[in-house]
Amino acid sequence: MPVNPTYPGVYIEEIPSGVRTIVGVATSIAAFVGYFSKGPMDKAVHIYSRGDFEREFGGLQADSEAAYAIEQFFLNGGTEAWVVRTAKGNTAKSAQIQLENSADGAATALLQVSAANPGQWGNLVRLDVHWARSTSEPTFNLVVTEYASVGGIQQPLNTELFRNLVIDSTKPNHVVDVVNEDSKLIQIAVVGTPPAGSRPAQTGTISKAFTASSVTLSNTDAAQVQLDTSDSSISATGPWTITVGSPAPATLSGAASMLQTRLRGAHENLKNATVTIVGELATTAYLQVKAGTRTPSDVLALSGTLATKLGLDDASRRNVQEYALGAESKAAQLAPGGSAVKGANGDLPEAGDLKGSLEKKTGLYALEEVDLFNLLCLPDTIRLTDTQANDVASEAEGYCEKRRAFYILDVPHKDKKRDEVEEIKAWLSENGGLRHKNSALYYPRPRIADPLKDFRLREIAPSGTMAGLYARTDASRGLWKSPAGTEAVLRGVQELEYQLTDAQNGTLNPLAINCFRFFETYGRVSWGARTLVGADQMASEWKYIPVRRLALYIEESLYRGTQWAVFEPNDEPLWAQLRLNIGAFMHNLFRQGAFQGSTPRQAYLVKCDGETTTQADIDRGIVNILVGFAPLKPAEFVIIKIQQLAGQNQS
Numbered sequence: 022m023p024v025n026p027t028y029p030g031v032y033i034e035e036i037p038s039g040v041r042t043i044v045g046v047a048t049s050i051a052a053f054v055g056y057f058s059k060g061p062m063d064k065a066v067h068i069y070s071r072g073d074f075e076r077e078f079g080g081l082q083a084d085s086e087a088a089y090a091i092e093q094f095f096l097n098g099g100t101e102a103w104v105v106r107t108a109k110g111n112t113a114k115s116a117q118i119q120l121e122n123s124a125d126g127a128a129t130a131l132l133q134v135s136a137a138n139p140g141q142w143g144n145l146v147r148l149d150v151h152w153a154r155s156t157s158e159p160t161f162n163l164v165v166t167e168y169a170s171v172g173g174i175q176q177p178l179n180t181e182l183f184r185n186l187v188i189d190s191t192k193p194n195h196v197v198d199v200v201n202e203d204s205k206l207i208q209i210a211v212v213g214t215p216p217a218g219s220r221p222a223q224t225g226t227i228s229k230a231f232t233a234s235s236v237t238l239s240n241t242d243a244a245q246v247q248l249d250t251s252d253s254s255i256s257a258t259g260p261w262t263i264t265v266g267s268p269a270p271a272t273l274s275g276a277a278s279m280l281q282t283r284l285r286g287a288h289e290n291l292k293n294a295t296v297t298i299v300g301e302l303a304t305t306a307y308l309q310v311k312a313g314t315r316t317p318s319d320v321l322a323l324s325g326t327l328a329t330k331l332g333l334d335d336a337s338r339r340n341v342q343e344y345a346l347g348a349e350s351k352a353a354q355l356a357p358g359g360s361a362v363k364g365a366n367g368d369l370p371e372a373g374d375l376k377g378s379l380e381k382k383t384g385l386y387a388l389e390e391v392d393l394f395n396l397l398c399l400p401d402t403i404r405l406t407d408t409q410a411n412d413v414a415s416e417a418e419g420y421c422e423k424r425r426a427f428y429i430l431d432v433p434h435k436d437k438k439r440d441e442v443e444e445i446k447a448w449l450s451e452n453g454g455l456r457h458k459n460s461a462l463y464y465p466r467p468r469i470a471d472p473l474k475d476f477r478l479r480e481i482a483p484s485g486t487m488a489g490l491y492a493r494t495d496a497s498r499g500l501w502k503s504p505a506g507t508e509a510v511l512r513g514v515q516e517l518e519y520q521l522t523d524a525q526n527g528t529l530n531p532l533a534i535n536c537f538r539f540f541e542t543y544g545r546v547s548w549g550a551r552t553l554v555g556a557d558q559m560a561s562e563w564k565y566i567p568v569r570r571l572a573l574y575i576e577e578s579l580y581r582g583t584q585w586a587v588f589e590p591n592d593e594p595l596w597a598q599l600r601l602n603i604g605a606f607m608h609n610l611f612r613q614g615a616f617q618g619s620t621p622r623q624a625y626l627v628k629c630d631g632e633t634t635t636q637a638d639i640d641r642g643i644v645n646i647l648v649g650f651a652p653l654k655p656a657e658f659v660i661i662k663i664q665q666l667a668g669q670n671q672s
Contacts, residue, residue, distance in 0.1 A: 041582070057085055105388065151299035245323070263284065
C-alpha cells in the first residue's frame with residue numbers, strides 16, 4: 022500500500038503481476054573448431070555469413086576441412102556461427118617487419134610492425150609511410166594495404182589510413198595507441214627508446230623538403246633513372262634518361278605531374294610509376310617517387326640536374342617503394358635488414374590442439390567465452406587417425422552434454438577411407454563408446470565442386486552441410502521437424518561418395534547411421550534422423566534427433582528464463598509464478614505444434630507445489646519443478662496396406 026497516506030483521496034499503486042516471460046533461445050548457432058589461413062588463434066569469433074568468414078578467416082583453403090564445412094553451413098541455410106582457429110603447437114607465426122629511424126645515419130630500429138594475427142596472409146600486407154606537419158610537431162601518415170593474389174596478380178583487398186601520427190606515448194595521436202586500437206590488419210610496438218621527434222623513414226624515393234609551391238626548372242634539365250630491383254623477371258634496370266621538355270613546370274604540382282609522365286614513358290617496367298606530393302603544402306611538402314612494380318622493395322634511383330634541383334639524388338633519402346611484412350628489404354636503403362619474420366599458417370592441428378585446454382581456453386574450450394551455441398562441428402577429425410579422432414569426439418560429446426549442445430560427428434578417414442557400407446559399420450562397432458544422446462553420425466561423405474581445384478569434386482566432412490540443414494529446417498518447419506526427408510536437400514552437393522541402395526540403407530538405419538541418399542526428382546537428401554543412441558537394440562528414449570534437440574532447447578530456455586527465482590522466498594507464491602511462467606512457455610510450444618496431443622493436458626505437464634518441493638527441500642533452499650512433454654516423433658516408416666476388393670456391393 023502507499024507509504025504514509027496523509028490526505029483524504031485516491032492513491033494509485035502499481036502491483037507486479039508476477040509474469041516473467043520466458044523467451045526461447047536460438048536453436049541453430051553452430052560452432053566450428055579447425056584450421057584456417059587467417060584469424061585470431063584460439064579465440065571464438067562471431068560470424069553471420071560467408072563474407073564474414075572470408076574477411077575474418079581467409080575463406081577456402083585446400084588443407085582446411087573446416088573451411089569447406091563453414092561454406093557448406095551457410096550455403097545450406099545456416100545464419101550464425103562461432104569459429105575458433107587452431108594449429109599444431111605454436112607453429113603459426115605473424116608476419117613482422119621493423120621500420121627504422123630516418124633521423125640517424127645508422128638506421129636503427131624504431132617500430133616493430135606485426136600482422137594482426139598469424140598466417141601467410143600477413144606476407145601480403147604492405148605499409149606506406151610519408152611525413153606530414155599539420156601541427157608544430159613532426160608527424161607522419163601510415164597507409165596499410167592488404168593484398169590478395171587474383172589470377173597470379175596481387176590486387177589490393179583492404180586499406181587503412183592513419184593520419185598525423187607521432188611516436189610519443191604522452192600524446193593522444195601516439196602511433197601505438199591509434200593503430201593498435203583501430204587497425205584490423207597490423208599491431209605496432211615501439212623498439213627501444215626513440216629520440217624525440219623520431220619518425221620512420223618514408224617509403225619511395227623522397228625529395229628535399231619544399232616550403233613553397235614554386236620550383237625552378239629548365240626545359241633542358243635531364244635525369245638518369247635506375248631501377249634497383251630484386252625481381253629476377255625484370256631484365257632491364259636502366260639507366261634511362263628523361264628530360265623536362267617544354268614548357269618547364271613552375272609549380273611543385275606541375276613538376277610532380279611532369280616527372281610521373283616522363284618516368285612512365287621511360288621504360289615498360291616503369292609504366293605504373295607514381296609521383297605524389299606528401300605532407301602539408303602550407304608548411305613542408307615532399308615529392309614521393311615509386312617504381313609502381315609488383316616487387317615492394319624496388320627503388321628508383323635518380324641522378325642529374327633534374328634530380329638535383331628536385332632533391333631526388335640524395336642516397337640517404339632513398340627507400341623501398343613499400344614496406345612488406347615478412348620480407349627482407351635491400352640493405353643499401355633506409356629499410357629493415359635482417360629483421361623481418363615471415364608469416365606462417367602453422368601445421369595442421371592434431372587431437373590435442375582441437376581439444377585444447379579448459380584452463381587456457383584454447384581449442385574446443387575457446388567456446389567457454391561463448392554464451393550460447395547449439396551445434397558443434399569438428400571437421401578436421403576426418404583427417405586424424407582413429408585413435409586421435411576417438412579422443413577428440415569423446416571430449417566433444419562430454420562438452421556438448423555440459424553446454425546442452427548437439428555434436429555432429431565426422432568419421433576419420435586417415436587409417437581407412439571407409440567409403441564402403443561394411444567399413445562404416447565396422448568402425449561404429451569398434452567405437453561403440455562414442456554413442457551419445459547428444460550426437461549423430463552421417464554417411465557417406467558428400468562431394469562438392471572445389472573452386473580451388475578447377476571445380477573438380479572433393480570429399481568433405483558432412484557436419485557443416487548438416488548443421489546448415491538443421492538451421493534451415495528449424496527456420497522453415499520448427500525444431501521438432503526431423504532434418505531429413507525429401508525437403509532436406511543437400512545444397513551444393515554434386516555427388517555422394519557411395520550410392521546406397523534401399524537394402525544397404527536398411528542395414529545402416531537400425532544401427533543409428535543416418536544415410537545420405539540420391540532420389541530422382543529430389544536429388545541428394547538426408548535420409549535419417551537418429552542420434553547415436555538410436556540403434557534399435559538400445560531402445561533409448563532419445564532415439565530421434567528432433568526429440569533430443571527439442572529437449573535441449575527446453576532445458577536451455579528454462580535454465581535462462583528462471584534465473585530470477587534464485588533467492589526468492591521459497592513458498593507457494595513463488596511456485597505459482599513458476600507454474601505460470603513455465604506453463605506459458607510450454608503452451609506456446611504446444612500451439613506451434615511441437616508436442617503430441619490435442620489438448621495442453623495431453624501435451625505437456627508443469628508441476629511445482631508442495632509435492633515436488635517438500636519441507637526438507639525448503640530447508641535446504643531447493644525448489645523442484647517437474648516439466649514433462651509428449652514429443653512428436655518422426656514417421657520413420659510409412660506403411661501402406663492395400664487390399665483388393667472382390668466385387669463387394671455397397672449399399
